[in-house]
Amino acid sequence: MKKLxxxxxxxxxxxxxxxxxxSNYADMKGVSSMVMTSEMFKLLADIDFESTDPEVKRYxxxxxxxxxxxILTTQDATIAKKMETDVNSYLSSASMSxxxxxxxxxxxxxxxxxxxxxxxxxxxxxxFLKGMEEGEPxxxxxxxxxxxxxxxxxxxxxxLEVPGADQLEKVNEK
Amino acid sequence: MKKINQILLLVIxxxxxxxxxxxxxxxxxxxxxxxENFVVLDVPSSLFLGDNSDLSExxxxxxxxxxxxxxxxxxxxxNNQDVYQEEKATMETILKDExxxxxxxxxxxxRNVKVMYLGEQDxxxxxxxxxxxxxxxxxxxxxxxxxxxxxxxxxxxxxxAKGDVDVNxxxxxxxxxELNEKSKKTKDSIEVKVEx
Numbered sequence: 001m002k003k004l005x006x007x008x009x010x011x012x013x014x015x016x017x018x019x020x021x022x023s024n025y026a027d028m029k030g031v032s033s034m035v036m037t038s039e040m041f042k043l044l045a046d047i048d049f050e051s052t053d054p055e056v057k058r059y060x061x062x063x064x065x066x067x068x069x070x071i072l073t074t075q076d077a078t079i080a081k082k083m084e085t086d087v088n089s090y091l092s093s094a095s096m097s098x099x100x101x102x103x104x105x106x107x108x109x110x111x112x113x114x115x116x117x118x119x120x121x122x123x124x125x126x127x128f129l130k131g132m133e134e135g136e137p138x139x140x141x142x143x144x145x146x147x148x149x150x151x152x153x154x155x156x157x158x159x160l161e162v163p164g165a166d167q168l169e170k171v172n173e174k
Numbered sequence: 175m176k177k178i179n180q181i182l183l184l185v186i187x188x189x190x191x192x193x194x195x196x197x198x199x200x201x202x203x204x205x206x207x208x209x210e211n212f213v214v215l216d217v218p219s220s221l222f223l224g225d226n227s228d229l230s231e232x233x234x235x236x237x238x239x240x241x242x243x244x245x246x247x248x249x250x251x252x253n254n255q256d257v258y259q260e261e262k263a264t265m266e267t268i269l270k271d272e273x274x275x276x277x278x279x280x281x282x283x284x285r286n287v288k289v290m291y292l293g294e295q296d297x298x299x300x301x302x303x304x305x306x307x308x309x310x311x312x313x314x315x316x317x318x319x320x321x322x323x324x325x326x327x328x329x330x331x332x333x334x335a336k337g338d339v340d341v342n343x344x345x346x347x348x349x350x351x352e353l354n355e356k357s358k359k360t361k362d363s364i365e366v367k368v369e370x
Contacts, residue, residue: 026281027281029283029284030283031281031282031283032280032281032282032283033279033280033281033282034278034279034280034281035276035278035279035280036277036278037275037276037277037278037279039275039276039277039291039295040277040278042295043277043291043295043324043325046295046296046324046325047324047325047328047329
């Protein structure tokens with residue numbers, strides 16, 4: 001019986017810890033959060049653009065295979081510190097590898113990814129950005145999950161009007 | 175013994191029915207229609223879609239699938255803080271129901287927006303936008319219809335933008351204009367452009 005409890009606890013724990021690591025920020029004062037769900041992407045992919053352009057088709061395929069996009073932004077220094085600590089512990093626990101990092105216009109940007117189903121694709125793309133934007137300190141966490149073709153991601157950035165989108169556009173360049 | 179079983183069955187049945195009477199959004203609307211704290215607006219689609227009789231049969235079918243729009247607003251002021259907190263909690267509990275499929279969520283200090291729909295992917299019954307601002311109050315806007323097809327409606331919207339569809343938003347007048355602008359502001363910044 002004790003063993004069973006332990007097994008359940010162990011199997012549930014990763015989910016809990018993962019969910020808790022960032023979801024508690026969403027309701028925090030001083031934090032802006034945005035979530036787009038798979039339901040949204042399913043609907044978007046459903047729109048028939050009557051296009052035979054292979055580029056558009058690939059783009060729709062990318063959207064269709066997205067699970068969710070989560071973005072957290074803060075300008076509060078204390079929260080930003082806490083976020084950084086949480087990001088570091090999350091990255092080491094979630095078996096993510098660094099995709100690239102660069103400095104851009106006073107911002108330090110790091111991209112991490114989790115390997116996907118095939119070459120050139122990832123199952124999760126994670127971005128951590130900190131720096132200054134328009135004279136204000138800003139920290140952004142962005143997580144995109146799904147079956148993501150890295151070649152197509154930069155296109156998504158053009159249509160996503162969110163902090164960090166400009167940086168996302170650079171994924172393809174490097 | 176048989177009788178006991180029957181009674182038991184009846185009790186279970188009644189219990190089940192009673193339980194399924196969970197607070198639904200529709201019920202909430204009806205119950206609060208007369209409540210003086212709320213501003214409620216109910217508009218049949220014929221009023222804001224105008225005359226579109228010269229559109230193709232297919233487009234008209236899409237238009238007919240949209241039944242009505244309704245908006246419920248609870249503006250907050252110094253006297254109704256308690257009511258606001260209580261009603262906000264009730265509303266958020268209702269919207270937590272899994273049957274409302276969340277499309278998008280946006281939270282910022284003291285402000286949040288949630289976009290949901292009810293029904294199936296290609297047969298949507300209801301599109302719901304919930305917006306809350308702790309200093310202004312909350313609003314729930316619903317677009318109701320029968321098996322609305324998102325793709326078809328989107329296509330129609332594109333024709334509306336081109337000016338083919340007669341959309342008349344003037345009937346809404348200055349209703350909650352400020353609140354509208356406010357929620358628009360937050361939405362614009364997170365808008366995902368679907369035009370490609």
